[in-house]
Amino acid sequence: MEPARLEAFTDGVVAIIITIMVLEIRVPHGADLAALQADIPVLIAYVLSYVNVGIFWNNHHHMLHVTERVDGKVLWANLALLFWLSLVPFVIRWIDESGFTPLPTAAYGVVLACAGFSYNILQRTIIAVNGSDSRLAVALGDDRKGRMSLILYLSAIALAFVRPWMAIVAYVTVAVMWLVPDSRIESLVKKMKEPL
Numbered sequence: 625m626e627p628a629r630l631e632a633f634t635d636g637v638v639a640i641i642i643t644i645m646v647l648e649i650r651v652p653h654g655a656d657l658a659a660l661q662a663d664i665p666v667l668i669a670y671v672l673s674y675v676n677v678g679i680f681w682n683n684h685h686h687m688l689h690v691t692e693r694v695d696g697k698v699l700w701a702n703l704a705l706l707f708w709l710s711l712v713p714f715v716i717r718w719i720d721e722s723g724f725t726p727l728p729t730a731a732y733g734v735v736l737a738c739a740g741f742s743y744n745i746l747q748r749t750i751i752a753v754n755g756s757d758s759r760l761a762v763a764l765g766d767d768r769k770g771r772m773s774l775i776l777y778l779s780a781i782a783l784a785f786v787r788p789w790m791a792i793v794a795y796v797t798v799a800v801m802w803l804v805p806d807s808r809i810e811s812l813v814k815k816m817k818e819p820l
Contacts, residue, residue, distance in 0.1 A: 625695060627688045630702055637706045638681045644713040645673055650720070666720035669732070672795060673712050679802045680709060680739060684746075690759040691750050698753055701746040708739035729791050730784035736795065737777035744770055773798045 649670055652659035715735050718728040751761045780794035
């Protein structure tokens with residue numbers, strides 16, 4: 625099976641997730657900056673979440689460009705990733721309702737960690753279908769960046785119960801690490817487009 629349909633489905637789901645996130649933001653009850661001040665925490669959570677969902681989508685897009693075929697296992701692995709990403713609007717709403725308190729801040733990390741773990745499973749499943757010498761396998765190598773992200777997410781979950789702001793710093797750190805698409809795959813995509 626070609627990966628184009630999987631990519632199109634994922635694009636649609638991610639677009640819905642982003643739309644739901646923005647619809648969950650409450651409009652301030654006033655027309656001045658003071659009215660907006662109360663909503664700054666949820667706006668920060670929205671920006672961070674938008675960036676995180678965008679990072680997953682961007683890297684997913686690049687990953688599928690070096691993928692030759694997918695099977696049923698890949699489809700299910702992709703659905704697992706989308707499940708965790710679909711919970712992002714829920715945790716943002718929880719943070720909005722209760723602030724950056726320990727449990728909602730930790731839950732945000734759980735969702736991101738599970739999405740990261742699911743993304744890793746999706747990569748491994750694609751490699752299993754396409755072979756250990758596939759373009760994706762060669763591009764990923766040992767995937768230190770992916771492992772480091774999961775370690776930071778897990779650390780942030782624990783930190784949320786000590787100092788929630790430290791967990792937010794860890795979430796931002798992971799986002800900054802991935803803000804530029806995965807250069808390993810990006811360079812492979814560029815090579816594929818070069819004429820022979």
